[in-house]
Amino acid sequence: MFRVQLYLNPLRGYRKKWPSHLTACASSLFFLGPTAYMNLSKLLSIPPVRVLRDSFRSIDLEPGMVPEILEALQKKMAHWSLEDCTCVLHFDEIPLTESLCYDFKRDKVIGFEDTGTKRSDKVANTALVVTISGLSKRWTQPIAFILSRTKIDVAALEKLLLTLIEELQPAGVLVKAVVCDQGGCNWDLSRKLGVTLEEPFFIVKGERVYFLFDVPHLLRCTRNNLRNASTLRIGEHTVRWSDIQSLYELPHPLRGRxxxxxxxxxxxxxxxxxxxxxxxxxxxxxxxxxxxLVFVSLLQLDPDAAQTATFCDRMDQLFDILNSKTVSPSKPGSFGFALSADPDPKKAKKCQDQLDFLKSTASWISQWKFDSKHPPNTIRGWQLTITAVLWLWNDLCQNFGFKQLFTRRLSLERLGAFLRKCRQQHWSKDTPTASQFIDAFKSILVDELFVIPGRSDGEADISVLLAELKRVPVSSAARMDPEEQSEDPLYDSGIMTEAQSVNHHQLVQANVRYVFAGRVTYLFQNRFPCGTCCPNLMSGDHKSMSEHRLLESMSTQIFGEHSSGVTVPASSCFQFVVGLEEYFGKYVAIVLELENVSKQLCTHLMRVPDNLFCSPVCKGVFVSLFSRLRLHWHLRLMNAMLRELPAHK
Incomplete structure (x- = not known):
């Protein structure tokens, strides 16, 4: 560090080149506090924040857990208390548009089903995102995602969650609860983990992890179930949706007030x-x-509607307890405040009243019977969640020294906000493609660059992301070669240099191959100008694009005004490309979902015989260009076919 300062201090800012080891050291310093880092930068020559952002350029985001996040969390939480490191794990799904994209840097097709450890040939239409959020200190960190087809495999989901919890423990992050919605696979997951109403937890490395359902989701499902079933019986009492609807439809002027x-x-x-x-x-x-109750007393509603009023009031109190975000109640008599272990007798009595209410409500919910053929999962979901909250609060008080618990932090609210940001990265698309989702995921992580909460009392207004990655362009086109980005899909209008007795489909196919051969030849002669091979690939009569009027006309339709990106191929070169195309069609479906897809294709394409190239190296370069460019167009055709298919519900 001393020698670096001696060398860098005399230099002006624009002449400084930051060594990699200094950038790594500066990143560690920045994690300890951005304010201190900014003050330190006034005294020492250390990389600015912009350079720290750029240092994450090489990070690739793959399905599964992001390893860099573990390292960042371990550095950041090294000086945190056990209470601050205690967190809840959330996971939820976001729908995706079925689409494939070729990432030329990693030689991989993005968009197939991928759990991080296993890929399949199915096109993904769902992404599952996993985040962790602090229970005492207000922080949020996305840590993993997977791509799946239609329904998340329960075995893969269980393996992912257990692996995440186990790997987070050595980093100092202790997961005490898992929260999700009431999706079918989530219920299967709870049963597979051995979660029951009597013991709403599973054990990972000797630690209890409690399983809960999202309280806002439970409330919405209760409303929907009551509206669909019309009637809910609780012991001898009856709750009717028609009472609420009749109240809303009353013409009485007091109703609006x-x-x-x-x-x-x-x-x-x-x-x-x-x-x-x-x-x-x-x-x-x-x-x-x-x-x-007012309109029952005015004889405007049936007297039995009072039972519906009691139900609404009790659900209001239940939601207040399980969605608390303040230390004290917002209104007298309300339960809408955090669970507290304060030794003050008055506060202790209020907390005990909350706990007693939750216990009695769990017993009350067990009596619910909706007027439907099959009992909804909402009833069991409420019971499991209430029981888990009671167990969790007791565990946090006794073993982790918690003085209060804001139950709103158990909900999926912060994960939902993260998913909304992912959609907003692409003009508020409800269903981005897999490539767009991954780019947005990485972009959002970098937006909150190393921001650290100013307070640890859990009352900060903004959740912060603790680990950041380098921003990438928010566009799937950024994954393609710049030379290939300008290519538009070939239109079905062709011009042949020779008249042939073929049908229309064969004519179009031959024209496409001809102009494609010209494009690959052009790229080869510009990127690998071999004096021996290039004359064999280009036509001897028409080496200039402008001299070949028919090809110029066709390339203008395909590539636009700039037709200089195509060279007139020789007849032998065209026949070689036809042979490559036949092998491509034979093997592309086999290797498309594999890693190093272009490299895998090239091993098969190199078997096409030829007498054009002076060495295997030249042939390998030509075949590689063909493979990458052909993959790009093949995926565009597949995406067009996927858009024509009916959307999967």
Whole structure:
């Protein structure tokens, strides 16, 4: 460090070249505190923040866990307390548009089903994202993702989660809970992990990990189940959705005063309204309960509607406890505050009242019976979640010294915000492609460059990402060779240099191959100008593109105004490309989902006989150019076919 400072200090900023070991050391310093690093940069010659960003350029993001995140977490959490390192693991899915993209740097096709340890030939249409979030200190870190087809394999999901939890422990990160929604595979996962109502946890390396469902998702499902079934029986009491709907439809002027925020989207089923937690929370609220009781007393509603009012009020209190974000209640008599282990008698009594309410509510929910053929999973989901929260709070108090727990941090809220950012990276697309999703995932990690929370009391307003990666262009086109980005798909309009007795399809196919041979020949002579091979590849009569009018006309239709990117190929070169095309069609389906796809193809394509090249090296370069360019067009054709298929629900 001393010798580096002696050399760099006399130099001006634009002349400084930062050694790699100094950049690595500076990154470690930056993790300890950005403010201290900025002050240190005024005294020493150390890389600026921009250079630290660029140092992550070489990081490749692959499905599975990101290894660099483990290293960053270990450095960052080295001085944190055990309470601050305790976290919850969230995972959720995001739909993807079926699409394939060739990454020329890694020689790999992006878009196939990939769990990080296993790839298949199925095109992925779902991505599962895993994040960890602090329970005491407010921080969030995406750590893994996988690409899958339709439904996540339960065995692969179980292996991923257990591996993540085991690998996070040596880094100082202790996962105490796993939270997800009520997807079918998530229920299968809970059963496979051995989670029951009596013991809502599974054990990893001697530590209990509690299994919960997302509380906002449970609330929405309860609203939807009641609206679809119309009736819910709880012992001798009956809860009816019609009571809420009748209240909303009353023409009484007092109704508008009592239910100012209730709209049609709250009451009637709609695709958007079913996914909004706020609508369900405002229906199952104390305000709705009060309004029902008022109109029952005014004889505007059936007296039995009072049972629906009781249900709404109890669900409101339950949601307040399981979605708390403040230390003290926002209104008198509310349970909407954090679970607390404060020794103060008044606060201890309030916390005990919360716990007693949760225990009684779990027993109350066990009596639910919806008027439907099959009992919904929501009933068991509520019981499992409430029991897990009670066990988790007891564990955190006794073994980790927790003084309070904001239960809202157990929800999927922060993971949902991360997924929304992924969509916004591509003009708010609900279903980005796999390549776009991976680029957005990496881009978002870099946006919050090494930002560290200023407080550790859990009340910071903004979650921060602890480990960052280098931003990549938010476009799938960035994965292609710049020489290949300008290529447009070939149109089915062709011009042959010789008249042949072939049908229209064969004519188009031959024209496409001819112009493709000209393009590969042009790339070969510009990138590998061999004086022996190039004359054999180009036509002796028309070496200039502008002199060949027919090919010029066709290339203008294909490549646009700039037709200089195509060379007139010799007849022997064209026949060689035809042979390569036949081998390509034979083997591409076999190797497309494999690693080093172009290299795998080249091993087969090199068997095509020829007498054009002076050495195997020249032939290998030509075949490699053909393979990469042909892969690009092949994937574009596959994507066009995928877009024509009906979307999978």
């Amino acid at each position: 009592l239910l100012q925020r209730i709209t049609d989207r709250h009451i009637y089923q709609s695709p958007h309204g079913n996914k909004v937690t706020k609508f369900a929370a405002q229906v199952f609220s104390g305000t709705m309960s009060l309004a029902i």
